[in-house]
Amino acid sequence: xxxxxxxLAQLKTTMVQRWDQxxxxxxxxxxxxxxxxxxxxxxxxxxxxxxxxxSVTGNSPEIALPSLMTYxxxxxxxxxxxxxxxxxxxxxxxxxxxxxxxxxxxxxxPTIPTLWAPLSLTRIAIWPTYPGNVVNALQVDGVLxxxxxxxxxxxLDLAEPPIDIVVDMALHIVAFKEAAARWRSxxxxxxxxxDAAVEKNGHLKQHQVYRRWAGLDRQRDLQPTRxxxxxxQGVATQFSSHDTGGGGQx
Amino acid sequence: MIDTDLLSELQxxxxxxxxxxxxxxxxxxxxxxxxxxxxxxxxxxxxxxxxTLARIEINVAALTTTILLPSDWLATSSxxxxxxxTSVRTPLGPAGSFESDLALPxxxxxxxxxxxxxxxxxxxxxxxxxxxPAAPGVVELIYVQQQPEVTGNGTPLPIAEEFVxxxxxxxxxxxxxxxxxxLDAERSEYCDRRYELxxxxxxxxxxxxx
Numbered sequence: 001x002x003x004x005x006x007x008l009a010q011l012k013t014t015m016v017q018r019w020d021q022x023x024x025x026x027x028x029x030x031x032x033x034x035x036x037x038x039x040x041x042x043x044x045x046x047x048x049x050x051x052x053x054x055s056v057t058g059n060s061p062e063i064a065l066p067s068l069m070t071y072x073x074x075x076x077x078x079x080x081x082x083x084x085x086x087x088x089x090x091x092x093x094x095x096x097x098x099x100x101x102x103x104x105x106x107x108x109x110p111t112i113p114t115l116w117a118p119l120s121l122t123r124i125a126i127w128p129t130y131p132g133n134v135v136n137a138l139q140v141d142g143v144l145x146x147x148x149x150x151x152x153x154x155x156l157d158l159a160e161p162p163i164d165i166v167v168d169m170a171l172h173i174v175a176f177k178e179a180a181a182r183w184r185s186x187x188x189x190x191x192x193x194x195d196a197a198v199e200k201n202g203h204l205k206q207h208q209v210y211r212r213w214a215g216l217d218r219q220r221d222l223q224p225t226r227x228x229x230x231x232x233q234g235v236a237t238q239f240s241s242h243d244t245g246g247g248g249q250x
Numbered sequence: 251m252i253d254t255d256l257l258s259e260l261q262x263x264x265x266x267x268x269x270x271x272x273x274x275x276x277x278x279x280x281x282x283x284x285x286x287x288x289x290x291x292x293x294x295x296x297x298x299x300x301x302t303l304a305r306i307e308i309n310v311a312a313l314t315t316t317i318l319l320p321s322d323w324l325a326t327s328s329x330x331x332x333x334x335x336t337s338v339r340t341p342l343g344p345a346g347s348f349e350s351d352l353a354l355p356x357x358x359x360x361x362x363x364x365x366x367x368x369x370x371x372x373x374x375x376x377x378x379x380x381x382x383p384a385a386p387g388v389v390e391l392i393y394v395q396q397q398p399e400v401t402g403n404g405t406p407l408p409i410a411e412e413f414v415x416x417x418x419x420x421x422x423x424x425x426x427x428x429x430x431x432x433l434d435a436e437r438s439e440y441c442d443r444r445y446e447l448x449x450x451x452x453x454x455x456x457x458x459x460x
Contacts, residue, residue, distance in 0.1 A: 026262075029262050040412075043448070044451055062305070070410050087457065088328055088392065089328060092339075096339040096340060099330075099390070100339070118456050119303055119305075119392070120300065121452075122410075145411060146411060146412060176263060176437065176440075177264075203454070207454050209453045212450070213446055
């Protein structure tokens, strides 16, 4: 789908046009709401991406991602061979010596990196690492920082369908200030925004963490394996509802 | 994003004149309360999803019963015991003294090769290993690092911009729950949902989308 160029000024104008009542926000609030929408969209869908080379420090499996990247999604060697994603607990429990091994270890240890795991948003670990420093040994595909719109002439490079979604979500955000019925009437805009994000990023809908949040995982709701209610919570609920259980006194 | 920008955004949302969070003329909230809400949001997010982690190695002598944690420790993400003589690495799971007493009676007095750690049993910022290590080794600790407090003086927020909404809505939820004339249960519950969405996204990203 072709990308369109929509300026911040156009987005703000569209917001006013789509609000058929007294506008209750300033242009600055509209700008902030648009930027919040873009940040949330990028977090959920990873729309703005880039590829950067990574250098490895010898004997260290940890690598810091460049600051322009919000999080990494895919790692390959410089020759383009992909590393499989895993996690630190899987490495620790499944391959206890992983941190001490390098491509020169020999035996069953591969001679090139084959696994990567996120340590945090800004750091990853690889297995096996190289025994010496290697410049631009790997490439990482990741999500760029969300572009922030500041001036009216700044433009947004998004395909056409999400523009409506962006404007509606921004309206929902500015309406929060008003509260009550007018804000409540924009709640479907938030739902539409999430539906669009899920459509763009199929991983979201499949992932049980998101499904739990969205209320799609009924089995877990009914038979929780964590945070199940207990007697202490029952007592706390009584207190919070001001039900002292003091019946029979009157 | 710098902290004063976020504070101005909160002011606009709460119908206060935006001035980087310096003044709150409605008198409903104080600047200190707002900063408390913002810092609470940062701590909650960082702790809930282990957003930023640090790693250190702590040398442990044989028969050590108390190991000091770094002063910026907020929570343990993972801990591995590495035997000094053999370099064999053993990942340790979290346990409490109650569990240890049941599973391994005498674990404090009879040293052995550590199988678990307890970081909430003793004084703050200390851990102990179960059983007490019989030989020297190294604790490889990956922990959630406490973030610097936001003071509203124009310094960058200690998290990626994509997670600023989590902080914004945690702070708004906190402020709108205040018992007063702007108490708003509906919007504060909505704020919780917005925070949870960001939390879910962070959890998925850090889990590697698996």
